[in-house]
Amino acid sequence: MYNYKIINGKYGDTSLYDIVPVKAKGSFLIDKNNKHYLDLRSGLWNVSLGYQQEIYTKIANEFNNLLKKQLPYLDNHSFKHPIYQETAEKILKFVGNDFNNIIYTNSGSENTELSLKLANYVNKKGIESKILAFNNSYHGTFFGAMSVSGIDQNLNQLFNPKYGNVTFIEYPTSIDNENRILEQINSISSDYDVMFIEPVLASAGVYATSTEFMNKLIKILHTNNVIVVFDEVATGFYRTGSRFYFNRLDHKPDLVCLSKSINNGITPFGCVCISNYLNSRLQKSTHNMEHFSTQNGNLLGIISASIVVQHYLQHEDKIKQNIHNIESVFRELLTNSGLQYRKQGAMLAIKVGKNQSQLLLKKLQELGILTYLYLNENEEGVSIFPPFNIEPTLLKRALKIIIKYI
Template sequence: MKNYALLNGAYTNETMYDFKPVRADHTYLYDQQNRKYFDLRSGLWNVSLGYEEALYERVLNRFQQVLSKNLPYIDSHSFQHDAYDQVAEKVLKLTGAPFKRVLYTNSGSENTELALKIADYVNKKAWHNRILAFKDSYHGTFFGGVSVSGIDQEINHSFYPKYGEVTFLDYPKTAQEEQDVLADLEKFAAFYDVMMIEPILASAGVYSASVDFFNRLLQILRKNKVLIVFDEVATGFFKTGSSFFFKRLSETPDILCLSKGINNGIAAFGCVCVSEELDASLQQSKRIKEHFSTQNGNLLGMASADIVLDYYLEHSNELESRVSHLSHLIRKIFDDQALAYRNEGIMTTVKIKEGYSAQVMKELEKLGLLVYLYANEEEEGISIMPPFNSDEEVLIRALKMIAKKVLKYQ
């Protein structure tokens, strides 16, 4: 009997995999018997740069600098620190011109809370918030996330009142559906205050819509004074090929939510970026505004983000090319095998016959391959998110093994 528990479908401490990772190297996790597993799942969560010793050494050196001063923690609401401006400057340099300022958080779930609070502070048209989001989107498990994550509404239906009045739009999967969603939105957008947008549905199975759709969507929202929040916690930091999905668009969001890859999973950390116009509105607002937790801006999180952001800035062109190459490789292998899949950058899902996904996952584990499961109302399958530093020959062998295994269940 373990002394800890998880709320993960049930109140339990059971996990998806039975083995205990004791160390990692490059793209592999190792168990207590020194068996190695090619980690094709952690890219969805945090470790898209892989388990790189050189990167971790730089972070370790910075941690030692922080801890040598006996100052691992300060209250960011009471004290200033050079790291706050330094990290924010790098975030804004990577995100580009649309954004003016950065607010620190501990996670993607907390980002949702903060983004919805900001909408309430500066853009509420009626006595309560009116919020738009996509069905099958995921925005976390805190109170705001419970309200606006379309994929979890069956689980979270009992949590009322929701954070405002939430309307879920179908995420379009065809050109005709894109036109239908936009035509419907034109009729009622003016009644809403904010839209939470996961540009690619990651947890639901890597669904993506066209650039033209998103540009038109943002134009309609802007015209109707609806605050636009892009949740790029899962899609940000080169996972889709570009540094951020919104960089593909001619239109830009008002708020950008970032976490996970921001420091390659080294410590709990996230941030919310606000546009110049929204920054001015927040400064001019006379409402008392409040959002913080004890660990916002914790110095070890700041230190790890500082190092990883340096890496992204130094290697941005190389990373874009690398992800494009990996995407091409994934598509070629699966096309050659006539496999049903969806892919954006490293983000890939493979459809599996209902009821067999967990079985396939466990069979792949025996082959030394770790993947993730996804499910939505229409289908289920496995998600594959190879780290950027994956060895090409190893990845090709792994993809062929996956295809061979999955074809029995499609």
């Protein structure tokens, strides 16, 4: 019995795994008995770059420098500091020229809350906020975030009425569905203020559309004066193969939500990137605007993001090659496996039988392999989001074991 509690289906202290990691190295978590667990899940839970001593040493040194000055914390609503601007410039350089400002946050869930507010401030067309989102999408667990997350609507019915008037659109799984859904959105979108888009449904089991669909979707939304929010918390920072999913599109979103891999899980941290167009509209808005939390200017979070983004910039070619190698392993072992699966970059979901995902998760844990699970209205399975530094031969051995037990 523990005195700290978590809420994950119920109020209690039960965690997904009954292990206690005491250290980590490379792509392994290690418990007090020195048992090594190959971590194939933490790419979804912040640690895309794996457990690299080089990164941690740099961050520890910078943290130590700040702590020696007794200055670990400032709130950026009250103070300025050079690291605010330096990190913003670095993130915007990484994100690209379509965006010229960011707002610091603490998480992906907070990003959603902030994006809802920004859309409300500049684009609310009626008395009530009207929002589009995909079913089975995930945007967090704060009040606004759970309002627009399609995957958890049944779980969150207790909290009705939720934020705004949200219409959930079917996420297309075929070209025919794509055309039908585009027609549907085109017919209704002029009444809506904003659409939240998870470009690849990560938590729901790695569903992806064609890039042609996403281009047409954004064009329709912009034609109908709908703000487009891309939630790249799970898909950003090379997880789909490019820096961000939106990089492959001709039409760009207005807001991009980033967190998780932005600082490899070192501290709670996130940001919302604001397009040049929307930045201009926000500056002209006459609304009295407000959004902040106590930790939005936390220097430790911002420094850790600065160092990690610099690592991405310096090692981009190697990271892309590593993701290509991961994709090659997925393709080699699964193409003729007879299993139902979906993959996108270094994201993989494998379908299992009903009520089997938890059992498989525990069996793999016994074998020293950590995966995650997904559950949507149609199926369940295991999710595999390996760290980018994983050795291909190691991934291959683990995936063979996973396939065998499925």
